[in-house]
Amino acid sequence: MEQRAPHTVTTRELVDPAPVAALAALFDDGLPAPLPGDDLPPLWHWVALPRWPVSSVLGTDGHPARGTFLPPVDLPRRMFAGGEVTFHAPLKIGATVLRESTVDSVTEKSGRSGRLVIVVVRTRLSTEDGALCVEDRQDLIYRDRGTPAEPKPADFDPVGAPFRRAEAGTWDFATDPTLLMRFSAATANAHRIHYDWPYATRTEGYPGLVVHGPLMSLALAETLRLDRPAVRVRRLRHRNQAPLFCGEPAQLKVTGSVLELIGPGGTPRTSLEVESHEEGTPHA
Template sequence: MEIDLEKLKDWNGREESVSELLTPVLTARFNATFDREGSCELGAHAPLLLHHCLCHHAVPTADLGSDGHAKRGGFLPPVPFPRRMWAGGSIRFHSPLHVGEIMTRHSTICDVAIKQGSSGALCFVTVIHNYWANSRAILTEQQDIVYRDTPTHGSASKSLTPAPQGTEQREIIISPELLFRYSALTFNSHRIHYDLPYATLEEGYPNLITHGPLQAALLAQYAVDLRGGTPAQLRFRGKTPAFVNSPLVLHASEKDEELKLWSAPPGGPIAMEASATW
């Protein structure tokens, strides 16, 4: 499939701002989704990565594309490849968000680039999000979104190396309920997370896909449980898909001043890798 990169680069520098109140109810639902406890009272510190549940546009159902995302060509460029994934990024934390504050997200598209991967051409869109509350910087996040074509039938699958074992491990069950609740929290109607016929027949996956930000939240929570306190910075990179109805093992190991983290199915390849620094 041919891509007009120069046309897509017209989106470089595009900006948008969205604000939303962080309520005790949303905080409680976030904690319940991840089976975690924490204060939901006004003024309490928000759970780590709850910001992914805030500041989403209320796109009418009639304005969704065939994949469940908003139709392309709005804030994000109209990349023609059908498969869209959150590839990773980084987060720098500046100050805590409190329950009851109004969060504002200001987003800027920084780059659109074409790269060649093992399965063909990939289009990467890099977005910088700056989050504020009461004129106070909360965090800065870089998100890397990747678009790719659907692989042709009969294409060779590459052998994937099993993930190494961390010095610390925790097993999580990726259930349909977890995917459903996280999609609801993030107002995410991407069909690969809940529509099995679409995920398998249209996009060629063997099962429903675990959200990238959901895995990032699990790894971030694990980092805090192991080391305590909010990290100064988190980095994430998606490697291979993680599927529903399967255990997902969270691994962690200390390396120099970093805590290295990664997720993987038992005996399978790395799904997402991350690092945390304090």
């Protein structure tokens, strides 16, 4: 069953240099930090347009209570499942943009893991004179809580810079609670699974703190800036296949037009398919 939910919110917002600088400091990968007037790197609009809701509207999980913008789905686990971003023109850091966000659809399904609800949100970012810059579709999945797993040890040493080049086209990617906290702050994301150990393990049943889906996708996109700085991205399709937990070893791999974050046991956790602007075809 699919329920159409054409709920739209339009706002006028600043492409904020402060969280852009925060993400550059978090990545600490040797690239110059993007400055006011520069083009915003691909996917960095997830950071540059933060929305801090007032405290009184927050729900149990740390997100705004459902039923405000997002629909009142009664399943406790919310996951960033993937989506697609098309870049028509660059966003300039420090510029003002118009953001139009729409809940496009709400679909309820039943599978082997039980009931789930898929919410599709579409966002258009335009200049003040109406020129379209970015179209962004995000797929959010809501599930029932899982069976509590055996929590992983919660004692972490600082990892320092999260990127370490292992070989051509491959980087080791390391996480710790501080990295997750800093990303939550940069993106105005108060979801408790990323910083609240008791909530993540006892309430939602995860074995540890969950690495943000957008952080994994942004880390993959950053490898383009590191390894292929001349590529002008036209479209990115991103998919989160399985969660990565804080402290788990991971690698970022670039193979042609497909980038993958690989977790323990060689299991893909996040993938990113790149289409270049010049060719209109997957970049090879």
